[in-house]
Structure formats: structure tokens, C-alpha cells
Amino acid sequence: MSQRSLRLEARIENLEAMLAFVAESAGKLGWLGERLPNIELAVEEAAVNVCNHAYPEGEGFIELSAGGSRDSFMVVINDAGIPFDILAAPEPDLTADITEREIGGLGCFLIRSLTDRVSYRREGERNILQLEFLREKGQEC
Amino acid sequence: MSQRSLRLEARIENLEAMLAFVAESAGKLGWLGERLPNIELAVEEAAVNVCNHAYPEGEGFIELSAGGSRDSFMVVINDAGIPFDILAAPEPDLTADITEREIGGLGCFLIRSLTDRVSYRREGERNILQLEFLREKGQEC
Amino acid sequence: MEILATRNDKGTIVAISGKMDAVTAPVYEQKLRELIDGGETVFVNDFSRLAYISSAGLRSILATAKILKPKQGTLMFCGLTGPVRDVFEISGFGSLFPLHPSPEAALKSIG
Amino acid sequence: MEILATRNDKGTIVAISGKMDAVTAPVYEQKLRELIDGGETVFVNDFSRLAYISSAGLRSILATAKILKPKQGTLMFCGLTGPVRDVFEISGFGSLFPLHPSPEAALKSIG
Ligand SMILES: Nc1ncnc2c1ncn2[C@@H]1O[C@H](COP(=O)(O)OP(=O)(O)O)[C@@H](O)[C@H]1O
Numbered sequence: 001m002s003q004r005s006l007r008l009e010a011r012i013e014n015l016e017a018m019l020a021f022v023a024e025s026a027g028k029l030g031w032l033g034e035r036l037p038n039i040e041l042a043v044e045e046a047a048v049n050v051c052n053h054a055y056p057e058g059e060g061f062i063e064l065s066a067g068g069s070r071d072s073f074m075v076v077i078n079d080a081g082i083p084f085d086i087l088a089a090p091e092p093d094l095t096a097d098i099t100e101r102e103i104g105g106l107g108c109f110l111i112r113s114l115t116d117r118v119s120y121r122r123e124g125e126r127n128i129l130q131l132e133f134l135r136e137k138g139q140e141c
Numbered sequence: 142m143s144q145r146s147l148r149l150e151a152r153i154e155n156l157e158a159m160l161a162f163v164a165e166s167a168g169k170l171g172w173l174g175e176r177l178p179n180i181e182l183a184v185e186e187a188a189v190n191v192c193n194h195a196y197p198e199g200e201g202f203i204e205l206s207a208g209g210s211r212d213s214f215m216v217v218i219n220d221a222g223i224p225f226d227i228l229a230a231p232e233p234d235l236t237a238d239i240t241e242r243e244i245g246g247l248g249c250f251l252i253r254s255l256t257d258r259v260s261y262r263r264e265g266e267r268n269i270l271q272l273e274f275l276r277e278k279g280q281e282c
Numbered sequence: 283m284e285i286l287a288t289r290n291d292k293g294t295i296v297a298i299s300g301k302m303d304a305v306t307a308p309v310y311e312q313k314l315r316e317l318i319d320g321g322e323t324v325f326v327n328d329f330s331r332l333a334y335i336s337s338a339g340l341r342s343i344l345a346t347a348k349i350l351k352p353k354q355g356t357l358m359f360c361g362l363t364g365p366v367r368d369v370f371e372i373s374g375f376g377s378l379f380p381l382h383p384s385p386e387a388a389l390k391s392i393g
Numbered sequence: 394m395e396i397l398a399t400r401n402d403k404g405t406i407v408a409i410s411g412k413m414d415a416v417t418a419p420v421y422e423q424k425l426r427e428l429i430d431g432g433e434t435v436f437v438n439d440f441s442r443l444a445y446i447s448s449a450g451l452r453s454i455l456a457t458a459k460i461l462k463p464k465q466g467t468l469m470f471c472g473l474t475g476p477v478r479d480v481f482e483i484s485g486f487g488s489l490f491p492l493h494p495s496p497e498a499a500l501k502s503i504g
């Protein structure tokens with residue numbers, strides 16, 4: 001499969017279209033099974049963050065690219081928002097009780113937990129976040 | 142609305158996704174009425190031609206960008222196939238009878254007939270076809 | 283697209299609903315070829331529930347008409363709505379084929 | 394996402410089906426806030442037909458729990474399926490909240 005991409009306004013109302021695009025792209029490569037919810041979840045978290053945080057002073061776009069093979073599926077998320085390195089986001093405290101536990105801060109953590117390889121780079125005015133999912137040996141993808 | 146875009150493999154099986162993307166983009170700009178079938182038709186003709194003719198020796202991509210306002214809606218179709226200028230395609234003979242009339246050759250003609258402004262250019266290895274639809278004064282768009 | 287063919291003593295009424303585009307037009311062409319192979323030669327395409335037709339649809343229609351011609355068959359049309367009527371007009375198909383207000387009127391026209 | 398709340402003498406069972414994501418989680422939060430404002434304090438979230446939850450769902454759940462805490466209320470869960478259970482585990486929500494096999498077991502646990 002050649003690289004497919006979808007570029008939309010970074011708004012929550014476009015989330016469904018983004019997830020449908022990613023699920024369809026993964027499906028065409030044979031990723032139909034267990035991993036799909038993980039992939040959708042990681043992409044949702046990253047996309048929602050771009051919609052909510054990347055453009056504090058207005059509006060902007062988000063671009064998703066998807067591609068790969070039966071063994072590795074990659075989603076690249078690209079925006080022109082403020083620089084944000086997901087790998088540098090602090091770990092949430094997973095042991096605090098209900099009163100102490102802070103609301104939020106789980107999105108980046110979930111992305112890092114569910115994705116086999118995460119990389120971030122700033123290129124010019126762009127944030128480029130790569131999420132790669134690997135099929136485990138013998139596992140249905 | 143900022144520019145939206147969708148890039149997929151140039152294959153007929155992706156036609157529905159392309160048309161849904163264009164219809165949604167037009168809808169978000171308030172193009173909900175009479176012109177929508179015209180827009181979809183012009184885009185289908187151009188997209189089908191890219192799928193069928195642009196890559197005679199293999200596979201390639203097609204990218205659709207959409208944007209505009211309530212008064213003007215523009216779709217740009219972009220591919221890396223062989224150079225093809227839609228404006229130079231011959232006019233079909235619309236008066237021949239069933240026996241004489243040739244099969245095909247109506248796609249480019251329909252695009253030119255239904256679109257208010259058509260422009261083509263070759264940029265490097267790319268075909269860039271711009272289709273612009275204008276709302277008539279007082280007309281529902 | 284959905285196709286419903288109803289045979290009757292004067293011909294076959296083919297009611298097509300939905301979209302006749304590059305994906306679905308070949309299904310129409312195939313269906314009509316089967317009916318022609320089965321001996322049918324008089325067809326009324328009832329387009330009253332067809333919302334959309336592209337050049338792929340026109341291509342299938344002309345290809346079908348070309349098969350019917352040497353068999354002295356006819357391909358008639360009725361019930362064209364807005365966008366479909368426009369495409370027929372622009373492409374000259376409106377004068378290439380007889381258009382009728384209803385399937386009954388079409389069948390009556392051939393006596 | 395669909396939410397069905399069923400009151401009963403021990404508490405309210407909230408059966409949620411579909412997806413609890415950034416678009417739908419606020420609907421859940423709003424619904425529970427209304428029930429709490431109406432005086433309810435004991436809730437069992439029945440997740441047996443919930444296919445998907447994202448951090449937006451976790452956010453709404455924690456926000457609801459924080460409102461219930463000073464009211465001596467409880468938010469319990471039952472019926473977590475594969476992907477939802479994974480998210481609860483990874484995020485520590487599985488140990489923050491009581492998980493039960495069924496709504497009945499949850500309500501029984503509070504005596
Ligand atoms: N794309 C982004 N651009 C700028 N800031 C971001 C971006 N994504 C996340 N952040 C910041 O990191 C914080 C933690 O994000 P996250 O873990 O997803 O939790 P949440 O969004 O629920 O707070 C956010 O509150 C926000 O301040």
C-alpha cells in the first residue's frame with residue numbers, strides 16, 4: 001500500500017472521520033483483529049491532543065498518514081501547532097487515590113503504552129509524531 | 142475552512158471514500174443543495190480517469206484537496222501519472238446515432254460542462270487539475 | 283444501486299434506484315446482457331428512483347444499446363429526475379433514446 | 394454510545410454501550426451529574442457492551458468519582474471486556490475502582 005493521508009481542520013467534530021480513515025487503512029493491510037482498538041485509541045489520544053492543545057490561539061490543521069505492511073503499521077500525525085514532545089510529557093501518578101489523583105494527563109501515557117515505537121520530531125513549523133504498531137510473531141494482526 | 146485533503150491509492154475501490162470526502166467538505170461550507178450532484182459528478186469523472194488512465198504501468202496515488210466559501214467551492218485533483226490536459230481532450234460527437242456513436246469520451250466533456258472554471262497545469266511530475274464551482278447570485282448553493 | 287427487472291408481455295421494465303457510477307454501472311451492464319442473452323429485446327429503464335448517473339453509466343447504456351441494435355431491440359427510458367435528466371441532456375443521450383413519462387407510456391409507444 | 398440508567402433500591406445501574414470517546418464521554422459525564430444532582434450516590438457502570446474507552450472516558454469517570462467522594466457515594470464497575478479492561482489496567486483505574494463480575498455482585502458488595 002502506498003502512503004495514504006487525510007488532512008482536516010483540527011477539530012473534535014472531525015475525529016470520527018480520522019478514526020475511520022485509520023481503521024480503513026489498517027484494514028486494507030490486514031490489520032483486522034485484536035490490535036485495531038489499540039491503534040484507534042493511540043490515534044484518538046494524539047488527535048484529540050492536537051485538536052485541544054496544539055493551536056491555543058486559533059485554528060489549524062491535522063494530517064494523518066498511514067501505511068505499512070502486515071507486520072508493521074505506521075501512522076504519522078502532523079500539525080503546525082506549538083512544539084510538543086509527547087515523549088517528554090510527565091508520567092501520571094497511577095497510584096494516587098480518587099481525591100489526590102489529578103484529572104487528565106493520561107492521553108500521552110496511553111499512547112506510549114499502546115504503541116510499539118513512538119517517535120517525535122519538530123521539522124520547521126511542524127510537529128511530526130510517528131506511531132508504529134508491530135505484529136507479534138504468530139499473533140493475528 | 143482551511144484546505145482539507147485526502148490522498149489515497151488511485152483505485153476505483155476508493156471512489157466512494159473520495160466522493161464522501163468531497164461531499165462532506167462541500168457540506169461544511171454550506172453547499173448542500175442542487176449543485177452537489179454536479180460537484181460529485183465532475184469529481185467522479187476526474188477521479189475515475191486518474192484511476193483508469195493516469196498510471197498505465199502500475200499504481201499510484203490521487204490527492205483531492207477541497208476548500209472555499211459559500212460562494213466558491215474548489216476541488217484540486219493531483220496525481221503523479223502521465224501528463225494529461227483535460228482541456229485539450231477532443232469534444233465528443235453528440236449527434237451521432239447509436240451505431241456510429243463511440244463508447245466513452247464523455248468524462249472530460251462532462252467535467253468541462255458542469256464546472257464553472259477548470260484549469261490544468263503540469264508541475265514537475267504532477268498533474269494538477271482545479272475544478273471551481275461558483276454559486277449563482279440568489280441561488281441556493 | 284438496486285436493479286429490479288419485471289417482465290411483461292410487451293417488454294421488460296428495469297427499475298434502477300440509487301447511483302449509477304463507475305462502481306455500479308458494470309452491474310447494470312451485466313444484468314442487461316444476461317436478459318438479452320435470455321432473449322429479451324425490449325427494455326424500459328425506469329429511472330424515477332435513480333439519483334445520479336456518471337459517464338460510466340452512459341457508457342454501459344450505450345454499450346447495451348449497441349448490442350440491441352442488430353437484434354432490432356429498443357432501450358427506452360422513463361422517469362428521469364433532475365441531475366440524471368441534466369446529464370442526459372448535456373451528453374446528447376436525451377435525443378439518442380426515447381424518453382417517456384412512465385413505463386406504461388413507453389411500452390404503449392411501441393404499439 | 395448509548396446510556397441506560399436503571400434505578401433500584403440499592404443504587405443505579407448505568408449500562409453503557411458503544412464507544413466512550415472524546416465525542417461521547419461528555420454525554421456520560423453530564424448524565425451522571427444529573428443523576429447525582431437528583432440525589433443518587435451509588436452507581437454501577439455496566440460496561441459489558443462497551444467496546445472502547447479512551448482517556449476522555451477515564452477523565453469523565455474520575456471527575457464523576459470526585460463529585461461523589463464528599464457525598465460518600467460510590468462508582469463501581471462491572472462487565473469490562475478486552476480493550477476496556479486493558480485501558481483500566483494500564484491507567485491504574487482497575488485498582489482505583491471496585492470491579493465486579495455483574496451488576497448484582499456489585500450491589501451485593503455494598504451490603
Ligand atoms: N499536541 C499538543 N500540543 C500542545 N500541548 C499538548 C499537546 N498534547 C498534550 N499537550 C499537553 O500535555 C498535557 C497532557 O496531555 P495528555 O496526557 O493527553 O492529557 P490531557 O490532554 O487529558 O490533559 C495536556 O494537558 C497539554 O497541556
Ligand SMILES: Nc1ncnc2c1ncn2[C@@H]1O[C@H](COP(=O)(O)OP(=O)(O)O)[C@@H](O)[C@H]1O
Binds near residue numbers: 223245341
Ligand atoms: N488522467 C488521465 N491520464 C491519462 N489519460 C487520460 C486521463 N483522463 C482521460 N484520459 C484519456 O482521455 C480519454 C477520454 O477520457 P474521458 O472523456 O473521461 O472518457 P473515457 O474515460 O470514458 O474514455 C480516455 O479514454 C483516456 O485515453
